[in-house]
Amino acid sequence: MERADVLVVGAGPAGTTVAAGLAARGHDVLVVEEHGRVGHPVQCAGLVSQRVLDLAGSQSMVLDAVAGASVFGPSLGSVSFTAEGPRAFVIDRAGLDVLLADKAARSGARFATGVRFDRVVASRSGPIVAHLTDTEGRSREIEAKVVVGADGVASAVARAFRLRRPVEVLPAFEAEIPRSPGDARQVEVYLGNEISPGLFGWWIPDGSGGARVGVAASAGPVTARAYYDRLIRQVERRFRTTLPGPTAMLVSGIPIGTLPKTSTDRAILVGDAAAQVKPLSGGGIFTGMRCATIAVDVLDRALRAGDLSAAALADYDRAWQAELGEEFRQALFLRRLFVRLSDADLDRLIEALQGSDLKASIVAFGDIDFPTHVARKLLRQSPSLLRLFPKAVSAWLGGGPPVAPDLEPGPRRSAQ
Ligand SMILES: Cc1cc2nc3c(=O)[nH]c(=O)nc-3n(C[C@H](O)[C@H](O)[C@H](O)COP(=O)(O)OP(=O)(O)OC[C@H]3O[C@@H](n4cnc5c(N)ncnc54)[C@H](O)[C@@H]3O)c2cc1C
Numbered sequence: 001m002e003r004a005d006v007l008v009v010g011a012g013p014a015g016t017t018v019a020a021g022l023a024a025r026g027h028d029v030l031v032v033e034e035h036g037r038v039g040h041p042v043q044c045a046g047l048v049s050q051r052v053l054d055l056a057g058s059q060s061m062v063l064d065a066v067a068g069a070s071v072f073g074p075s076l077g078s079v080s081f082t083a084e085g086p087r088a089f090v091i092d093r094a095g096l097d098v099l100l101a102d103k104a105a106r107s108g109a110r111f112a113t114g115v116r117f118d119r120v121v122a123s124r125s126g127p128i129v130a131h132l133t134d135t136e137g138r139s140r141e142i143e144a145k146v147v148v149g150a151d152g153v154a155s156a157v158a159r160a161f162r163l164r165r166p167v168e169v170l171p172a173f174e175a176e177i178p179r180s181p182g183d184a185r186q187v188e189v190y191l192g193n194e195i196s197p198g199l200f201g202w203w204i205p206d207g208s209g210g211a212r213v214g215v216a217a218s219a220g221p222v223t224a225r226a227y228y229d230r231l232i233r234q235v236e237r238r239f240r241t242t243l244p245g246p247t248a249m250l251v252s253g254i255p256i257g258t259l260p261k262t263s264t265d266r267a268i269l270v271g272d273a274a275a276q277v278k279p280l281s282g283g284g285i286f287t288g289m290r291c292a293t294i295a296v297d298v299l300d301r302a303l304r305a306g307d308l309s310a311a312a313l314a315d316y317d318r319a320w321q322a323e324l325g326e327e328f329r330q331a332l333f334l335r336r337l338f339v340r341l342s343d344a345d346l347d348r349l350i351e352a353l354q355g356s357d358l359k360a361s362i363v364a365f366g367d368i369d370f371p372t373h374v375a376r377k378l379l380r381q382s383p384s385l386l387r388l389f390p391k392a393v394s395a396w397l398g399g400g401p402p403v404a405p406d407l408e409p410g411p412r413r414s415a416q
Contacts, residue, residue, distance in 0.1 A: 201227070256332075280372070
């Protein structure tokens with residue numbers, strides 16, 4: 001039977017980061033990817049921070065730099081923030097995946113594309129035997145000391161190892177528009193319960209005159225595609241023009257809410273499979289790659305010690321939670337407040353943010369990877385913002401616990 005020390009399932013940025021790190025430390029790593037080509041199909045808007053470029057160790061996939069953002073309320077009132085230098089980067093997302101896969105392969109990781117992980121065949125106390133199927137329907141089995149589930153939001157590895165799934169998956173729809181009437185250095189964000197209840201719509205210049213336009217919203221009777229159509233009508237109103245039809249479209253999901261456990265005996269989850277995604281934006285490239293680098297340290301130690309038990313691998317949960325857990329918890333708390341805002345509240349939010357002091361704070365302190373820092377600052381700074389939210393926020397601002405009883409659980413207010 002084929003063997004590897006580590007079976008990594010999924011060649012997205014989280015999986016290839018783990019593969020590169022462990023292969024570089026001398027472990028025998030096999031990456032299986034169900035698609036025939038790494039990076040395809042692209043399921044991402046590709047807006048990242050400098051931290052992603054640093055983790056990737058390259059700028060080669062950068063298509064453009066973005067210096068600011070405009071946020072539109074449901075009535076199209078807006079607030080714009082522009083910094084002096086780049087605050088985020090639009091990347092060739094397939095290019096990032098290929099770059100990271102190349103790095104892993106150069107470090108010695110083996111790749112099998114067009115090969116899907118299906119299930120675990122035997123999971124006694126010894127090594128894992130995994131059942132794989134290729135695109136021609138041929139099956140094979142592989143024995144591995146440990147399995148890394150980097151297989152995205154619908155993780156088969158999580159299911160196979162009975163690890164809990166995220167409480168919420170936001171359906172998302174994105175399209176590429178070949179010609180953008182917008183400012184090529186500004187990202188646009190569209191809020192509104194008719195367009196994207198639970199998150200927002202986005203308009204991201206693609207660095208070549210077009211834009212990536214998409215929406216993610218709480219699951220419900222309206223499909224992500226229907227929300228997208230509404231977003232396009234809203235964007236057309238904003239630009240007072242008819243947009244050209246899309247050249248490419250994608251449908252996917254964004255996991256929200258951290259998992260109670262991302263490791264067990266002989267298995268860990270990373271990236272979207274572990275719901276390591278920023279709850280206020282749905283972005284997961286930085287957080288997934290960062291947690292993947294943490295996983296490398298823990299797995300390297302565990303492999304060397306020959307102890308891949310749940311107790312040993314729980315160090316991974318502890319380590320990534322210590323770094324990102326608090327930000328995720330606070331962001332989830334803020335998200336719970338955000339989803340309750342009516343359209344009238346969202347318009348008032350935009351109005352409140354128009355104050356120059358608040359805008360200056362956002363420009364100075366805004367960080368797409370750690371948005372709760374600036375949120376806390378803004379709420380402290382502005383009584384009119386604070387009035388939009390329940391008392392729970394005061395406790396949060398005072399350093400109290402991020403979850404208050406009046407937020408658990410409750411219906412989202414409808415548009416009004
Ligand atoms: C519409 C949309 C826009 C987004 N925009 C941004 C953004 O602008 N910035 C940002 O930071 N994040 C964004 N995200 C989130 C980001 O795309 C993910 O967080 C990121 O891709 C997670 O990386 P990953 O490696 O964990 O998983 P993925 O990138 O999803 O990779 C998982 C891989 O596993 C493979 N796979 C799945 N199942 C199996 C199996 N059983 N066997 C073998 N292979 C398997 C898949 O084919 C895939 O290649 C967006 C998400 C969506 C849906």
